[in-house]
Structure formats: C-alpha cells, structure tokens
Amino acid sequence: MSEATRKKLIDSLNLDMVLQSVRLALCVTDPEQPDNPIIYVNRAFLELTGYEEEEVLGRNCRFLQGPNTTQESVIAVRRMVAGKSMSTVDIVNYRKDGTEFVNSLQIGPVIDQDGETVLMFGSQIDVTSQRAEESEIQRLANAEVAHRMKNLVTVMSSIMRTTARYTDDMDEFAELSVGRLEALSLAHIATLTKDGDTPASTSELCDSIVRNYAPDPHQVSIRGASIVLSRHVLSPLSLALHELATNSAKYGALSCEYGKIDITWSANDSGKIVEMLWRESEGPSVEKSSRSSGSNLITRLLERVGGSIKFDWEPEGIKARIELPNG
Known part of the structure; x- marks a missing residue:
C-alpha cells in the first residue's frame, strides 16, 4: 500500500461519524510506527478512560497499565499484537483519575485488500462488576x-x-x-x-x-x-x-x-x-x-x-x- 493511500485511510478515520457514535470503546494503532502508537480513539474510549484525545494520541496503550496489571496479561497482549490475530484478554487498566477497572480487551488486525495488516484495533469493555x-x-x-x-x-x-x-x-x-x-x-x-x-x-x-x-x-x-x-x-x-x-x-x-x-x-x-x-x-x-x-x-x-x-x-x-x- 502506498504512503498516500495509507495516509488517506488513517485520515478517513477522523471523519467516521459512525465510530464516534458507537458506545463500544475503540482505539486504532499503527504497528508500522515505532512503539505502535494510538492514532485514533472514539468518544466512548475517552469516556471510559477519562483522558482527552490529545493526551492519548501518539502513545502506546501501555499507559493504561498500573500496579495491579498482571505480567501474564501484558504478555498476552504482546503476543496478540505480534501475531496480528484476533483475540481477547482480561487486563487490569487504570483511568486518568487512578481508578482501576477490568478491561475485556479485544485486539485484532485491520487488513487491506491485499491481505496485509495495515493497522491494529482494540475494543475495551469494562467488566469490573461482572x-x-x-x-x-x-x-x-x-x-x-x-x-x-x-x-x-x-x-x-x-x-x-x-x-x-x-x-x-x-x-x-x-x-x-x-x-x-x-x-x-x-x-x-x-x-x-x-x-x-x-x-x-x-x-x-x-x-x-x-x-x-x-x-x-x-x-x-x-x-x-x-x-x-x-x-x-x-x-x-x-x-x-x-x-x-x-x-x-x-x-x-x-x-x-x-x-x-x-x-x-x-x-x-x-x-x-x-x-x-x-x-x-x-x-x-x-x-x-x-x-x-x-x-x-x-x-x-x-x-x-x-x-x-x-x-x-x-x-x-x-x-x-x-x-x-x-x-
């Protein structure tokens, strides 16, 4: 995929009103960039985590981890990203105010018409009470x-x-x-x-x-x-x-x-x-x-x-x- 096409795809995410209306927290990362930074989040993600968009974009998702995040869940996330496969893991994450929540995190690849992984997405569900x-x-x-x-x-x-x-x-x-x-x-x-x-x-x-x-x-x-x-x-x-x-x-x-x-x-x-x-x-x-x-x-x-x-x-x-x- 050309850089121009890639940029067009990324830019189009910021205009996607559908994703902003979805109540499921979503983020998109770019695995081709160093440290796989977040390039897009929807409103539900910001409401769940308490962060502003400018505090999130450009950072790796690990900033959500904290004292009670287990090493096993972190390793599971790394394997999912490296394998570029669809999978789910429960991981303890932290909001901006320091409160923790159990995140049922699903990670999967965004694949282009050539079958290549161009982006990764993550959906977050707070399952603390469950x-x-x-x-x-x-x-x-x-x-x-x-x-x-x-x-x-x-x-x-x-x-x-x-x-x-x-x-x-x-x-x-x-x-x-x-x-x-x-x-x-x-x-x-x-x-x-x-x-x-x-x-x-x-x-x-x-x-x-x-x-x-x-x-x-x-x-x-x-x-x-x-x-x-x-x-x-x-x-x-x-x-x-x-x-x-x-x-x-x-x-x-x-x-x-x-x-x-x-x-x-x-x-x-x-x-x-x-x-x-x-x-x-x-x-x-x-x-x-x-x-x-x-x-x-x-x-x-x-x-x-x-x-x-x-x-x-x-x-x-x-x-x-x-x-x-x-x-």
Missing part, C-alpha cells in the same frame, strides 16, 4: 462446598464411632461401614453434580438408595409429592433410608420375592415439616432385634437436625415414621 460478581459467586460456592464437606466428615466420623461401638467383628464392621458410607455418598455426590443449585428430592433419594436393595423394583412403592429437601437433612435421611432398606433386605420384606415396601411422603402446608411413612408387608414375620446399632445411629443423626424416627415392630412388617424440619 468479574467481581463471578468472583463472589465462586467464593460462596467454595464456602458452601467446604461447609458441606465439613458436615459430611462429621457424619462419617459419627458413623464409624457408632458402628465400632456395637460391632466387635472386623468383617462385620467393614461391611456395615462401607454400606453406610456408600449411602451417604450417593446423596451428596448427587447434589454436588446436579445442574444449578437444586438439592435432591425425596423421590431421587428413594430411587438411588431404596430401589437398589429391591430384587424387583416393583416391590417398592413411592407415593406422595416429590419434595425438594434442604441440604442439612440429606445425610440423616440418606442413612435412615439405607438402614431401613438394609434391614429389609436381610430380614424383612425385601428378603423374599413377594415382600412389599410402601413409602409415603408428605409435608405440612408451609413445606417446612416433611414426614415419611415406611410400611413393610407380605414378608417374613418380624421380631424386634436385640441389636440396635443401626436404629441408634439414625435416631441420633435425625435428632441432631431436629428430626425424629419412631419404629413399630409389627409381625407383618416393620413400620417407621420419620419427621424432619425442611427449612
């Missing part, structure tokens, strides 16, 4: 995970201590512990991997825990509304379902082909109290066991969150009623 919001969301998410993991470890410790207290045989201790911890993990992993921030529901817990113990899924009937559960009740409720299902698979309705379990869920008008009724039928005759490690464990865990469980050891099948605060 990045601050994203950072706060991430902080809260990390805090939530840490809190839940702390609670999970506390429950796991309680499971291990209670199981050890009522079990002398190491093989039995290992079997009981593994089963209980697996039930606990099913509930918590499900909520950690769900899209969005929706906790597990009563039907999801029953499907993931109770139905796994049934030789035939039709042996388990789940009735009532599917109630979304508060996170703090997941651990005790998961363990309660696991203990009831394990006992049923060994001694109750699920230990035979024709046994049935009916699970009914309900909540009060405010939805803050959840009730579960567990009824077994058509299984072997049931007698109350002299061993109570499982029932003691889930009773203690439910009471810790303000809930309760009541057992009825009827000959035709065990019945249990669980109440939990859900708010």
Whole structure:
C-alpha cells in the first residue's frame, strides 16, 4: 500500500461519524510506527478512560497499565499484537483519575485488500462488576462446598464411632461401614453434580438408595409429592433410608420375592415439616432385634437436625415414621 493511500485511510478515520457514535470503546494503532502508537480513539474510549484525545494520541496503550496489571496479561497482549490475530484478554487498566477497572480487551488486525495488516484495533469493555460478581459467586460456592464437606466428615466420623461401638467383628464392621458410607455418598455426590443449585428430592433419594436393595423394583412403592429437601437433612435421611432398606433386605420384606415396601411422603402446608411413612408387608414375620446399632445411629443423626424416627415392630412388617424440619 502506498504512503498516500495509507495516509488517506488513517485520515478517513477522523471523519467516521459512525465510530464516534458507537458506545463500544475503540482505539486504532499503527504497528508500522515505532512503539505502535494510538492514532485514533472514539468518544466512548475517552469516556471510559477519562483522558482527552490529545493526551492519548501518539502513545502506546501501555499507559493504561498500573500496579495491579498482571505480567501474564501484558504478555498476552504482546503476543496478540505480534501475531496480528484476533483475540481477547482480561487486563487490569487504570483511568486518568487512578481508578482501576477490568478491561475485556479485544485486539485484532485491520487488513487491506491485499491481505496485509495495515493497522491494529482494540475494543475495551469494562467488566469490573461482572468479574467481581463471578468472583463472589465462586467464593460462596467454595464456602458452601467446604461447609458441606465439613458436615459430611462429621457424619462419617459419627458413623464409624457408632458402628465400632456395637460391632466387635472386623468383617462385620467393614461391611456395615462401607454400606453406610456408600449411602451417604450417593446423596451428596448427587447434589454436588446436579445442574444449578437444586438439592435432591425425596423421590431421587428413594430411587438411588431404596430401589437398589429391591430384587424387583416393583416391590417398592413411592407415593406422595416429590419434595425438594434442604441440604442439612440429606445425610440423616440418606442413612435412615439405607438402614431401613438394609434391614429389609436381610430380614424383612425385601428378603423374599413377594415382600412389599410402601413409602409415603408428605409435608405440612408451609413445606417446612416433611414426614415419611415406611410400611413393610407380605414378608417374613418380624421380631424386634436385640441389636440396635443401626436404629441408634439414625435416631441420633435425625435428632441432631431436629428430626425424629419412631419404629413399630409389627409381625407383618416393620413400620417407621420419620419427621424432619425442611427449612
């Protein structure tokens, strides 16, 4: 491109009313000149940075950098300019009054009809509030995970201590512990991997825990509304379902082909109290066991969150009623 054509192209930018009307901050630099100076800025650029046009023209864009501008972002900008390719980077820049902002900077080449890069452009978007919001969301998410993991470890410790207290045989201790911890993990992993921030529901817990113990899924009937559960009740409720299902698979309705379990869920008008009724039928005759490690464990865990469980050891099948605060 001839120098005359090049000058005409550059001069035409100063007459381009369209670019001056655009609300997106724009600047144009000349990579053929020493230090790639700014040769054009629009009004939005001046409003964003607080500078006057005469304070900007002829300078390299690095004057916008400051104490909190990272070396990584500076290197990224240099690579983008040197490579003459279109790309975007977040970089901390500074206004004339010294206030900083996070600049979502897009850099790209202006190419002539011969495919040659004659100028470079940069567009600037202030994304400070968006990045601050994203950072706060991430902080809260990390805090939530840490809190839940702390609670999970506390429950796991309680499971291990209670199981050890009522079990002398190491093989039995290992079997009981593994089963209980697996039930606990099913509930918590499900909520950690769900899209969005929706906790597990009563039907999801029953499907993931109770139905796994049934030789035939039709042996388990789940009735009532599917109630979304508060996170703090997941651990005790998961363990309660696991203990009831394990006992049923060994001694109750699920230990035979024709046994049935009916699970009914309900909540009060405010939805803050959840009730579960567990009824077994058509299984072997049931007698109350002299061993109570499982029932003691889930009773203690439910009471810790303000809930309760009541057992009825009827000959035709065990019945249990669980109440939990859900708010």
